Amino acid sequence: MTMSVAMTVNGKAVSGNVEARTLLVQFLREHLGMTGTHVGCDTSQCGACVVHVDGVSVKACTMLAVQAEGSKVTTIEGLAASPEKLHPMQEAFRENHGLQCGFCTPGMVMSAIDLVKRHNYAVTEEIVRHGLEGNLCRCTGYHNIVKSILAGAQAMKAAGV
Amino acid sequence: MYDFAYHKPKSVADASAAVKKASEGKLMAGGMTLIPTIKQRLARPSDVVDLGGIGDLKGIKVDASGVTIGAMTKHAEVAASADVAKAIPALAKLAANIGDAQVRNRGTIGGSVANNDPAADYPAALVGLGATVHTNERKIAADDFFKGMFETALKDGEIITAVSFPVAKKAAYMKFPNPASRYAMVGVFVADTAGGARVAVTGAGPGVFRVKDMEAALGKGWSADAVAGIKVPAGGLNNDIHASREYRAHLVTVMAKRAVAAAG
Structure with missing residues (x-):
């Protein structure tokens, strides 16, 4: 149909x-x-x-x-203001080596932004690790993804996004 | 996935008529089970009737007698509701631990209840609290609603409109999730209700069931020790690559103890 x-x-x-x-x-x-x-x-x-x-x-x-x-x-594709200016969460993934092959990264970033907003920026390591239950990564062991999201949450709050 | 005709009616009456008219009609709530099932060609509906356009089916009402949740209310909404958390904290907590965040943003209480997956969480809450399922035709007590695996008392074209939960004196749900799917390997919902203690188990058997021996023991005195020595027979329980039936039987007692302790 x-x-x-x-x-x-x-x-x-x-x-x-x-x-x-x-x-x-x-x-x-x-x-x-x-x-x-x-x-x-x-x-x-x-x-x-x-x-x-x-x-x-x-x-x-x-x-x-x-x-x-x-x-x-x-x-x-809709996150970055321009090719030169990434969304704070994307930038946090780049800064913290939150990806290796990058295949899971778009989903990780989209889930992370929703998670941070749902908790009004007040995320902890425990909240992030539980909040990523629906996202799998086969490269990183998650450690740097968690680090990226904690940093990204602060950056989002500072940027007011 | 085979193609199908898609309908998005504006009323429950139109949805019921559309699904009855179809040669092989399927109602869709959040689609969290139906879409994967169609993808795997385990279902081949001629028509999918999406309930997502019916405003009447959404929302949460809380009053002195209990909590009524519209069928199309999403797990995330129940989990985030301060009113539900105040009236029946165990229910909000259960909703917060279904699947993952993205599933909770789409999955609905009506869909979960109508699907009656043997490892779903909500059936344990409905039976544990003695809830009532409201449909476009009647009201059905939770004890009479869940039949066998993926089977319910719903008739063709009958649509769940809401679920109402009476407030319990205390209640808690403990689940041992499968770490991959986050479905319950075993989940136990315990409640001290106006009608007495209730213990409902999901994940362990072909469908949700009550443990009357535990209920009787809790009726005499509410403590984790009261249920510690009560075992369910392993005979009819699920046996698969995730857990043997003996392991599941053991988990029922462990989860029951933890739930009773958590309820306080």
């Missing part, structure tokens, strides 16, 4: 014709060509596909594009 779908992605109105079964992540990657959002496990375990829908983090591999009709979607 082909349907039309319209939503806002990173502040821009977008629309397309999709099959009902098209996942949000497929719509982003294959219809809009925005490949920053990754597909890792495709079973809602790994979190590589995390985006924000109406302000909260969701796994875009487990949501239909048509379910996002009328929603505001933010992907990793």
